[in-house]
Amino acid sequence: MMFATLEEEPKLKREFPKWAITCLSVAFVILAWEFFGRDINPVFGSYPSAIAVAFWQLLKSGQLLSALAQSMQAFVVGYGLAVIVGVPLGLLIGRSRVLEAAIGVFITAAYAMPLVALVPLLVLWMGLGFTVKACVVFLMAVFPIIINTWLGVRAVPKTLIEVGKSFVASDFTILRRIVLPATIPYIMAGIKLAVGRGVVAMVIAEFFTAISGLGAIIINAANAFDTARMFVPVIVLMVLATALNSFVGLVERWVAPWQSEISGRDEG
Amino acid sequence: MQENTINAASGQVSLTDVSKSFTLKIEGKVQTVHALKSISFDVKPSEIVMLIGPSGCGKTTALRILMGLETASRGRVSVGGKEVRGCGYDRGLVFQHAELLPWLTAAQNVMFGLEMKGMRGGELKDTAQRYLELVGLKDAAKRRPYQLSGGMKQRVGIARALAIDPEVLLMDEPFGALDAQTRESLQGELLDIQARTKKTIIFVTHDLDEAVLLADRIIVMRAGSVQEEIRVPLPRPRGDLGALRGTPEFAEARYQVWKALHALEAVH
Numbered sequence: 001m002m003f004a005t006l007e008e009e010p011k012l013k014r015e016f017p018k019w020a021i022t023c024l025s026v027a028f029v030i031l032a033w034e035f036f037g038r039d040i041n042p043v044f045g046s047y048p049s050a051i052a053v054a055f056w057q058l059l060k061s062g063q064l065l066s067a068l069a070q071s072m073q074a075f076v077v078g079y080g081l082a083v084i085v086g087v088p089l090g091l092l093i094g095r096s097r098v099l100e101a102a103i104g105v106f107i108t109a110a111y112a113m114p115l116v117a118l119v120p121l122l123v124l125w126m127g128l129g130f131t132v133k134a135c136v137v138f139l140m141a142v143f144p145i146i147i148n149t150w151l152g153v154r155a156v157p158k159t160l161i162e163v164g165k166s167f168v169a170s171d172f173t174i175l176r177r178i179v180l181p182a183t184i185p186y187i188m189a190g191i192k193l194a195v196g197r198g199v200v201a202m203v204i205a206e207f208f209t210a211i212s213g214l215g216a217i218i219i220n221a222a223n224a225f226d227t228a229r230m231f232v233p234v235i236v237l238m239v240l241a242t243a244l245n246s247f248v249g250l251v252e253r254w255v256a257p258w259q260s261e262i263s264g265r266d267e268g
Numbered sequence: 269m270q271e272n273t274i275n276a277a278s279g280q281v282s283l284t285d286v287s288k289s290f291t292l293k294i295e296g297k298v299q300t301v302h303a304l305k306s307i308s309f310d311v312k313p314s315e316i317v318m319l320i321g322p323s324g325c326g327k328t329t330a331l332r333i334l335m336g337l338e339t340a341s342r343g344r345v346s347v348g349g350k351e352v353r354g355c356g357y358d359r360g361l362v363f364q365h366a367e368l369l370p371w372l373t374a375a376q377n378v379m380f381g382l383e384m385k386g387m388r389g390g391e392l393k394d395t396a397q398r399y400l401e402l403v404g405l406k407d408a409a410k411r412r413p414y415q416l417s418g419g420m421k422q423r424v425g426i427a428r429a430l431a432i433d434p435e436v437l438l439m440d441e442p443f444g445a446l447d448a449q450t451r452e453s454l455q456g457e458l459l460d461i462q463a464r465t466k467k468t469i470i471f472v473t474h475d476l477d478e479a480v481l482l483a484d485r486i487i488v489m490r491a492g493s494v495q496e497e498i499r500v501p502l503p504r505p506r507g508d509l510g511a512l513r514g515t516p517e518f519a520e521a522r523y524q525v526w527k528a529l530h531a532l533e534a535v536h
Contacts, residue, residue, distance in 0.1 A: 159367045162337055166361045167384035167432065168354075177380070181371045258371045258412055 043225050050228040051235065058232055063217065068236065071202055071213035074130055078137025079198045086142045086194075087187055090149025094183075095175060100150075107150070111143040115201065119208045133205040133213070140201030141194035148193065152186025153179055185259055188252040195244045199237050277349035279313035279435040279468040281334065286343030288329055288492075303329040305492040306343065311436075311485075316462060316469045318479040320525070321489035327472045328440055330489075334470065335361045335438050348435050357385055360429030362439040366421040368413040374424045375400060375409040381432045399427040402461060419450035426458070430465065439471040443478065455481055456509050463505055476529065480522045481509050488528045496528045 030048050037047025058064035093099045093107070119136060126132040156179055164174035206215020214233035221230035253260060288304040304326045311317045319327040332338045333345060336355040345352040347359060360381075368377045378396040387395065400409050403423040413421055422442055429437060443451040455478060462469055473479050479486050480500055488496045500521050502512065512518050 157367075159363060159365070160369065162361075163363070163367050163369065163380075164384075165337060166335060166355050166359075167381040168356060169384050173384070178369065181369070256371065258414070 042227055044227070046228040046231050051231045054226070054228040055232045055235075058217070058229065064232065064236070067212070067214050067217050067233070071133075071206065071215070074133035074205070074213070075137055075198055075202045077130075078134040078201070079141050079194065081134070081138050082141035082145055082194060082198070083191060085138075086145030086190070087149050090146040090187070090190075091153055091175060091179060091183070093146070094150045094153025095171070095179060104150070107143060107146050110139075111147055113139075113143075115140055116204055119204060123208055128209040128211060132209065133202060136205040137198045137201045141198040144193040144197060145187070145190040148186045148190025149183060152183035152190075155186065156182040181256070184252070184256040188248060188256070192245050192248050195241055195248065199241045203237065277313075279348060279466075281311040281347050281436055281468060281470065282309075282345075283330070283334070284308050284344040286330070286333060286340045286345060288326070288333060288338065288341050302492050304333075304340070307489075307492070307494050308343075309487055309494060309497065311468055311470060313435075313468055314462075314466045316471065316482055316484045318483040318486045319470065319472045319489060320474060320476070320479045320486055320529070321495070322529075323474065324491075325489040326492040327489050331361075331438050331440050331470065331472050334436075335359055337361075357432050358435045360432055360434035360437050362422070362425050362429045362437065362442045364440045364442065365445060366413075366418075366425035366442075368416075368421055368424055368428075370413050373410050373412055374405060374416065374420075377413070377424055378428045378431050381428050385432050395431055396427075399431040400424070402430065402464075403427045404457065417450075418446050419454060422446065422454065423457075426461070430461070430467070434467070436468040436470065439469065441472050441474065444473070444475070451478070452509060458482065459506055459509075476522060476525055477513070480518060480525060481506065481512065486525055488525065495531070498524055498528060 034048045037045055040047075042050070055064070089103075093103055115136065119132075122132050122135060126135060160178055160182060161174060164178045169177065202213070203215040203218065206213040207219050209216070214237060217233045218230050221227075221232075285306045285308055286304055287302070287306050289300050289302045291298055291300050293299075307326070307330065309317075319330060321327050329338065333340050334347070334352065336352050336359070347356075350358070352359075368374075369380060372380065375393070375396045378399055379392050382392050382395055397406075397409060400406060403426050405420060405423050405427070408416065408420060411420075413424075416424065425442065426437075443454055446454065458469075459482060461467075469482075471482060480502075483500045484504075486498045486500060487494055488498065498521075502517055502521060506512055
């Protein structure tokens, strides 16, 4: 027997997809830039088609890819270390009254550290190579990760900790089985913030060393007043940072699938 | 479950001259708050005792001390003849708002306590499933907390506390946040579960009807002291709780407790 009220299939809510809105928005900005950018003196500005030509030249000569590889190696090492060091350190500071009082002040201060001013000093210590770049990326990326993790730990409801205690869980077990999963949204926010800061750090380091990587292309092109060419690595880096951010979002949905469902937001 | 009956003191609870005070800073002045002023009471094995009283009377503090989440400033607390020092598997706590771990399924939440107790493998899954069945959630094992109603969450909370097979079940206003119908069915089920498992239950509530329906004995508290102990003369098993509410015996018992609670108001 059929139920009389079931005449129609329940309709799934159909909305204009978010990715389509993003694509339209990007296309609009590129078109507007192309339209207005052509009127500007090519030393003072550039426009998408000129940048695309410069991009093609840099790609064909192999310069772009080798520079990208040099930059990314330093970035991956520095950023990876920042995650590996930052998350456990943030967890420990958040859970330990003593560590919070003893180290917290340094972390907060170091977050605001004008790193640009210190890069020459780091170059003196470590030379112009790979190490100094990775180190600068690490120093820029690690503090937002520590601070976010730390804040996340402090936001874990006391009652959830008491659930662990009521089952006689050790401090370490409570940290691993309760505090860590409860803090994941904060950790992920810190890791995302660190992507942007890490990319900026990488370019800053390459400005000072000026002999390798995407930063070197930027500074050499700028010195030659080749503005279109200068924009190529800038845009490559922006695209890269956006892609990394989406990737971290994917990782978050993989390690914490419950989170987007609790908050009711699809992060598409 | 049978092991418990070997020890004669199993499930017996006693508080002797228990006091709890802590210092608070209110508007710059350090004040000592006496949450419990030398309270004493005993609970027999398999007895259901309800702690009732206005908010701030110390009933939840007494329960937390029994659980071992807080320590008494003075006095002795023992469960099953052993002095309480911190949390233990002889006591299971049901939290006010269930406090399930949001990243775990219902079954995994029940398994959490069992894992802490050291259970592994197939026994772990079977035990969790058995206790989910006991609370009527056989088919919801794979759901996560955000996919459960308030009543279902609290059922999982009860299953989690019972699964470790404690001598005493401690319940902190577990049905306070539920709608009336859900509350009534959970009250009935709790009595069924208690009839089968013979657990001692100490239950904090501020609901007069709930206290009379469930209790063997009601301890009325006021300002950190035991004001009155009232034995509920209703027979066990209680049968249909809805019908019980209509009986003169229920009305008489309810009036007794109401008077005791009202005596408090006259004092305030």
